[in-house]
Amino acid sequence: MKVSIDPMINAPNNNRRNNSFRGIAEQSSMESIFRSPSALFWLLLHGLCCIISLVLGFRFSRLIFFLLFTTSYNNSSSSYSQSPLLLHQSTSTSPPVLTTNAPTTPLPHANHSGSSRVVVGRHGIRIRPWPHPDPKQVMQAHRIMERVQREQMLTYGVKNRRPVIVITPTYLRTFQTVHLTGLIHTLMLVPGEVLWIVVEAGGASDETADLLVKSGLEFVHVGFGEKMPPSWEAIHKMEARMRLQGLRVVRERKLDGIVVFADDSNMHCLQLFDEIQSVKWMGALSIGLLAHGGSRTKQDGNGGEEDANFPLPVQGPACNSSGKLAGWHTYNVSPYMEQSSTLVHDGATVLPTKLEWAGFVMNSRLVWKDVEDRPGWFRDLDELNENGDAIETPLSLLRDESFVEPLGKCGREVMLWWLRVEARADSKFPSRWIIDPPLEIVVPAKRTPWPDAPPELLSSERESGIRDHAEKHHTKAGRVSRSRRVSHNKRKHDSQQAESQLSVVSTKQER
Amino acid sequence: MKFGFSLVFLPLFLALFSLVAAEDRQSQHPERISGSAGDVLEDDPVGRLKVFVYELPSKYNKKILQKDPRCLTHMFAAEIFMHRFLLSSPVRTLNPEEADWFYTPVYTTCDLTPNGLPLPFKSPRMMRSAIQLISTNWPYWNRTEGADHFFVVPHDFGACFHYQEEKAIERGILPLLQRATLVQTFGQRNHVCLNEGSITIPPYAPPQKMQAHLIPLDTPRSIFVYFRGLFYDVGNDPEGGYYARGARASVWENFKDNPLFDISTEHPATYYEDMQRAVFCLCPLGWAPWSPRLVEAVIFGCIPVIIADDIVLPFSDAIPWEEIGVFVEEKDVPNLDTILTSMPTEVILRKQRLLANPSMKQAMLFPQPDQSGDAFHQILNGLARKLPHDKSIYLDSGEQVLNWTAGPVGDLKPW
Numbered sequence: 068m069k070v071s072i073d074p075m076i077n078a079p080n081n082n083r084r085n086n087s088f089r090g091i092a093e094q095s096s097m098e099s100i101f102r103s104p105s106a107l108f109w110l111l112l113h114g115l116c117c118i119i120s121l122v123l124g125f126r127f128s129r130l131i132f133f134l135l136f137t138t139s140y141n142n143s144s145s146s147y148s149q150s151p152l153l154l155h156q157s158t159s160t161s162p163p164v165l166t167t168n169a170p171t172t173p174l175p176h177a178n179h180s181g182s183s184r185v186v187v188g189r190h191g192i193r194i195r196p197w198p199h200p201d202p203k204q205v206m207q208a209h210r211i212m213e214r215v216q217r218e219q220m221l222t223y224g225v226k227n228r229r230p231v232i233v234i235t236p237t238y239l240r241t242f243q244t245v246h247l248t249g250l251i252h253t254l255m256l257v258p259g260e261v262l263w264i265v266v267e268a269g270g271a272s273d274e275t276a277d278l279l280v281k282s283g284l285e286f287v288h289v290g291f292g293e294k295m296p297p298s299w300e301a302i303h304k305m306e307a308r309m310r311l312q313g314l315r316v317v318r319e320r321k322l323d324g325i326v327v328f329a330d331d332s333n334m335h336c337l338q339l340f341d342e343i344q345s346v347k348w349m350g351a352l353s354i355g356l357l358a359h360g361g362s363r364t365k366q367d368g369n370g371g372e373e374d375a376n377f378p379l380p381v382q383g384p385a386c387n388s389s390g391k392l393a394g395w396h397t398y399n400v401s402p403y404m405e406q407s408s409t410l411v412h413d414g415a416t417v418l419p420t421k422l423e424w425a426g427f428v429m430n431s432r433l434v435w436k437d438v439e440d441r442p443g444w445f446r447d448l449d450e451l452n453e454n455g456d457a458i459e460t461p462l463s464l465l466r467d468e469s470f471v472e473p474l475g476k477c478g479r480e481v482m483l484w485w486l487r488v489e490a491r492a493d494s495k496f497p498s499r500w501i502i503d504p505p506l507e508i509v510v511p512a513k514r515t516p517w518p519d520a521p522p523e524l525l526s527s528e529r530e531s532g533i534r535d536h537a538e539k540h541h542t543k544a545g546r547v548s549r550s551r552r553v554s555h556n557k558r559k560h561d562s563q564q565a566e567s568q569l570s571v572v573s574t575k576q577e578r
Numbered sequence: 579m580k581f582g583f584s585l586v587f588l589p590l591f592l593a594l595f596s597l598v599a600a601e602d603r604q605s606q607h608p609e610r611i612s613g614s615a616g617d618v619l620e621d622d623p624v625g626r627l628k629v630f631v632y633e634l635p636s637k638y639n640k641k642i643l644q645k646d647p648r649c650l651t652h653m654f655a656a657e658i659f660m661h662r663f664l665l666s667s668p669v670r671t672l673n674p675e676e677a678d679w680f681y682t683p684v685y686t687t688c689d690l691t692p693n694g695l696p697l698p699f700k701s702p703r704m705m706r707s708a709i710q711l712i713s714t715n716w717p718y719w720n721r722t723e724g725a726d727h728f729f730v731v732p733h734d735f736g737a738c739f740h741y742q743e744e745k746a747i748e749r750g751i752l753p754l755l756q757r758a759t760l761v762q763t764f765g766q767r768n769h770v771c772l773n774e775g776s777i778t779i780p781p782y783a784p785p786q787k788m789q790a791h792l793i794p795l796d797t798p799r800s801i802f803v804y805f806r807g808l809f810y811d812v813g814n815d816p817e818g819g820y821y822a823r824g825a826r827a828s829v830w831e832n833f834k835d836n837p838l839f840d841i842s843t844e845h846p847a848t849y850y851e852d853m854q855r856a857v858f859c860l861c862p863l864g865w866a867p868w869s870p871r872l873v874e875a876v877i878f879g880c881i882p883v884i885i886a887d888d889i890v891l892p893f894s895d896a897i898p899w900e901e902i903g904v905f906v907e908e909k910d911v912p913n914l915d916t917i918l919t920s921m922p923t924e925v926i927l928r929k930q931r932l933l934a935n936p937s938m939k940q941a942m943l944f945p946q947p948d949q950s951g952d953a954f955h956q957i958l959n960g961l962a963r964k965l966p967h968d969k970s971i972y973l974d975s976g977e978q979v980l981n982w983t984a985g986p987v988g989d990l991k992p993w
Contacts (some may be wrong), residue, residue: 185766185768185769185823185887185888187743187744187747188820189817189819189820190819190820190823190824190908191819191824192818192819192824192827192828192831193824193828193832193909193911193912194828194831194832194912195832195912195913198831198832198833198835198912199835199836200835200836200837200838200915201915201916204838204915204916204919205837205838207919207920208802208838208915208918208919210923211802211857211919211921211923211926212799212800212802212857214923214926214927215799215857215923215926215927215930216798216799216800218927218930219795219796219797219798219799220796220798222795223794223795223796224796
């Protein structure tokens with residue numbers, strides 16, 4: 068019944084072709100309307116209602132129909148049914164939402180039998196009384212999705228997953244918890260069996276053991292007698308020896324699987340653990356180097372800008388056009404050596420070595436004793452010097468480098484990110500995530516004297532720092548309430564130089 | 579009925595199949611659509627029928643296409659590709675005496691608005707004029723009054739040639755096509771615009787475009803229900819309640835804040851990729867009950883949730899849709915979340931396995947060049963299943979069944 072009113076009601080934008088052509092098509096139906104007097108009556112009534120609506124400014128006919136609850140059908144074949152189903156009025160603010168049903172009696176359309184359940188015309192929009200999610204169903208849906216995903220992994224994912232043996236060198240320091248927690252979370256998500264060999268410098272400590280036990284992973288905690296030295300060069304060498312120690316554990320226990328050298332501060336993509344399943348003997352991956360750890364306190368004009376424009380440096384295998392290993396991509400660190408960090412905890416950028424251990428994975432059988440089918444190009448571990456000097460990269464373990472398999476689309480995919488970032492020497496990081504008991508004195512940041520340069524590292528001071536640290540771990544509850552001024556900065560610095568000054572400050576702004 | 583037959587045989591076949599495949603549980607290869615219904619998809623129509631293609635003047639086909647090449651990419655492009663397929667197909671015969679079926683290549687859905695939507699107003703006249711041509715130039719139309727002819731009419735309501743349902747119902751199928759076999763995308767039971775014996779086909783979806791957006795199969799499906807499209811058609815149905823019989827609006831109102839339902843009106847660039855990350859894809863009716871969403875859901879392995887009462891899905895005599903998709907009645911839409919989450923996981927996994935079957939996906943596509951098992955071949959299979967023609971379709975000379983002057987006056991004007 069919308070013959071003459073349509074152009075006014077319909078919005079100008081047409082997704083379909085209605086507007087311009089409706090008039091033409093509708094004219095033929097005009098005659099049929101005037102033939103029946105009831106239709107004429109309804110047309111006039113409808114017109115009246117429309118005029119009233121125009122005056123009032125809203126469609127009140129729907130309201131009338133709702134109140135009256137009448138149904139009315141038109142016999143003229145060109146009209147829509149005017150059954151008054153109330154729709155959810157978007158303007159209504161009151162909660163009760165109606166669920167009305169479409170008319171069940173079929174429309175008397177010409178040449179259309181009443182056997183169809185589907186009727187043409189206006190229908191109600193069904194809304195249930197509480198149209199919000201049901202938590203039980205949400206959980207059930209998640210269970211369904213989990214099952215579907217498991218099925219997908221079984222069908223399309225890696226078949227015959229081999230166990231993964233992860234070797235991690237670590238040592239007690241401020242950021243150890245941060246780094247290890249990240250690695251723990253990654254390893255918890257790895258599908259299949261994971262065995263974690265943690266080699267700790269300075270002996271197996273309780274704090275590290277605590278963390279490892281809480282992770283729920285299967286681990287082997289091995290202590291390595293010597294303490295970590297302060298300079299990065301020495302640290303790199305020692306870590307290599309620690310990893311060899313881990314390989315010796317694999318050898319003794321005859322562990323089967325794929326060995327991954329995961330350093331605790333690196334970031335691993337889970338795709339990595341799927342990719343390494345395809346390694347046969349020894350594989351190499353591309354590592355992205357996040358060499359800008361720590362603060363960029365030394366900003367030369369040149370150095371800073373150059374760094375900003377360079378793409379992320381990547382270390383890894385390089386292939387020739389036929390997909391075979393042709394060489395290695397390494398990162399030339401010599402331009403940055405001066406600004407880089409030499410000592411741990413000095414807050415400067417730490418640079419990687421030529422080829423990091425993290426980019427290599429190997430089949431654990433390579434290090435077993437007396438394995439017949441071990442390829443000849445791999446040296447036996449016993450051949451190596453006990454001190455293992457000059458073992459900088461795993462390539463030293465090989466007689467022939469060309470047998471290394473490039474993984475990750477021949478090194479084009481980076482699934483592993485290398486980073487070394489350690490706290491400044493004067494940092495006292497709380498041993499847990501919660502600072503309990505709450506801080507006694509809180510000093511606003513602006514007032515805190517901030518040393519621009521890190522304090523000179525003396526070996527004695529470092530040792531005292533470590534002892535301090537260890538004490539903190541042991542006495543969790545017994546926080547000695549000697550002057551512990553921690554300011555609310557991102558880096559909770561406790562400058563010993565400021566000790567004297569702060570007593571003055573605290574009297575001024577005590578909270 | 580064939581359906582009942584397959585229901586009986588299906589559990590037996592499945593039991594047999596599962597015994598054989600017991601060791602293969604680990605590998606989980608995609609399940610065959612077993613039973614008498616599913617095997618039909620792999621039939622080869624070549625040699626089972628012969629089709630004669632009428633040579634119509636190019637104003638009926640080529641010239642229209644030249645005027646607007648968009649006809650090749652929209653969802654009604656099946657008529658054009660069917661013509662091209664038949665021209666070079668081995669089932670084509672140049673001798674009309676030995677032909678079982680006759681095809682008239684007239685592109686009735688190619689008169690497009692600037693927006694790209696086809697206008698059906700001239701289509702009845704175009705079709706009528708084409709039939710007049712073939713009935714005067716060849717004797718084969720008058721022999722059976724079109725009973726062994728087939729036409730591809732992929733428009734919204736098929737041969738009713740209108741986009742609005744009331745008008746389409748009012749017009750009914752073009753009287754001249756009453757005896758012919760119609761190959762159309764529209765299908766709804768007990769509807770005027772669906773003749774007995776029509777073949778329902780999927781709408782055209784561009785195969786290369788979909789292939790280009792495939793993602794690795796082990797990408798985990800993390801979206802539970804996915805839908806992108808209109809819920810309210812404000813331009814043509816400002817009051818609401820007409821568009822989609824209120825079903826789409828109901829979906830929106832009930833589930834717009836439900837985290838399991840990823841539904842919106844956006845047009846994301848990652849539409850195809852998102853479908854491959856979803857477990858269920860909604861395929862509700864719009865102005866007409868069919869939509870290309872069904873094809874997309876099948877290709878991307880997303881279980882289609884069909885919300886359209888009485889709909890007849892493509893190749894329903896060859897594809898067991900009940901086993902592949904989920905049918906929800908429009909009145910049950912407010913309970914859609916309960917329905918979907920209460921499905922047992924084995925049922926869902928089985929549907930996914932059936933969807934992974936490559937012959938299922940092939941049957942929904944119109945690839946260029948054609949491949950075996952694709953939608954072209956399924957149409958020919960459907961035509962072949964209707965052979966041999968009943969003797970009664972052949973009329974005595976001079977006998978006329980069709981009324982050439984029936985229908986609205988406007989249709990009788992020459993084109």
